[in-house]
Amino acid sequence: MQDPRRGLTLVAPPLGYAVALLAGPLLAIFLFSFWTQDYLTIDRTPTLANYREVLSDPIYRTIMARSLWISGAVTIITVVLAFPVAYYISFRVRADRKSLWLFLVTIPFWTSYLLRIFLWKVILGYNGVMNSGLMGLGLVDEPLTALLYNANAVVITLSHAFAPFAILPIFVALEKIDRALLEAARDLGESAVTTFFRVTLPLAMPGVVAALLIVFIPTVGDYVTPAQVGGPGGLMIANMIQTQFLGLNNAPMGATLAVVAMVLVTIISLAIVWLARRLAGGRR
């Protein structure tokens, strides 16, 4: 049963597919980012012009910085909000009810992404649920316009969309914790609070790191949310990439932006992993 050749034969079709439709295209977009758009044709002389423009033009720098800032905020908010939920399901819910709870948490994630984001527009809009509610309670005299079409709206909407992604990995990490360790900590005189911070939280760190990455990576490249609720001040890198490809007809520039975004995301993700390892190592 341990025949390597059988394994290779089996993995060949999915691997071949991923090479042809993922590795190949990623290489192609990298190559493409060194070409330039010359009106209607593509100039195939390799040049760093696009990269120079991305690094020097304030528009690109602003949008790139904003994408990272928004994703960073979304990641931290989502993980902080999700942790207690994962903790509750793992530690407080009866064992036979856990999968029902996980099901409850994941259902909203499986319903139309576009419509969920549009509905946030309905909630945050001028005549929206939030404003009607606040006016009904007499808390404000006229509808708030600061709720929609800005970076905050993007942060709220994305935090909502990615909540299940943060809950699941943290839940898995919490489930793995040997409950005897917590009892031991209490028996040895730790309080409930110090037990949480000195035993539970460090042991849950792998799940927290996974949650950070799983929220951060896709949100940097999100297109729909900034386009719908962001307004001009909330646009992110994916909107810029889309404009270059489908609007401005400058595909090489779009490719360059995609490559730069990918490199930045990879660097930050590796930094998160490295930092988490350092922190975990420091505690031992």
Place this chain on the structure above:
Amino acid sequence: MLRGYVLLFLAFLYAPILLLPVFAFNDGTAIAFPLNGFTTRWFAEMTQSRELHAALLNSLMVAAAASVLAVLLGLAAARANVRYRFPGKAAAMGLVMLPLVLPEIIVATSLLVVIVQFLEWPLTLWTVTAAHVLICTPFAVAILNASFQALDPAMEEASIDLGESRASTFRLITLPLVMPGIVAALLISFTISLDEFIIAFFLTGSDPTLPVYIWSLLRFPKLLPIIMALGTILVILSILILTLAEWNRRRGLARAGVKDTGGFL
């Protein structure tokens, strides 16, 4: 206190979806408060729209083809991953699972560059399907990994010892035991493809999928109540599909005699 917070969080999680039926049955074109009155006319208008039907049909075809192909690829990858050791295994599985942690815009743009600039092929529903297979495969692999891990290798060995061939062992022993995993993977892949927007947006030609069509409607406020009606039906459908997938998964675990350890992912 923790329980209160969790209930509040669930309310936050469900708030947008609960608004869908509210506006689907509201007699007025504005998606805003106050509400006007009860009507079912948006559902009636929905059944009239020919473009909507075409888009829905496109999406169903793409999702059906993509989920079947993704599960076939997923079966091979998960089987290789669980049962065999081979050189370069970590790298191979890493590449297959990579779309899970890659922003979708990157997948979309890189495929667009290859198809339009290098190959100069036209954009059709096939290009969308091919890309959806790529992003659905990791989900299928994740689900099927669990199915193959729950499978006791002794059963297959016993079958071979008793004179069955490898092929008939796979058909008679392995396949029935991982079938619930296959069904769950099919349903999840189908749902992902049906709902996927950004890749379809980049790679669609003249035939839009349902999300691309919905996106084009979001700019015309008059048609929005119809979208709310459609959304209500889609939400009910996806809850049905997911309940089916979950029921199937549990049945599979019970059949393989494994303790239930959690959800889909």
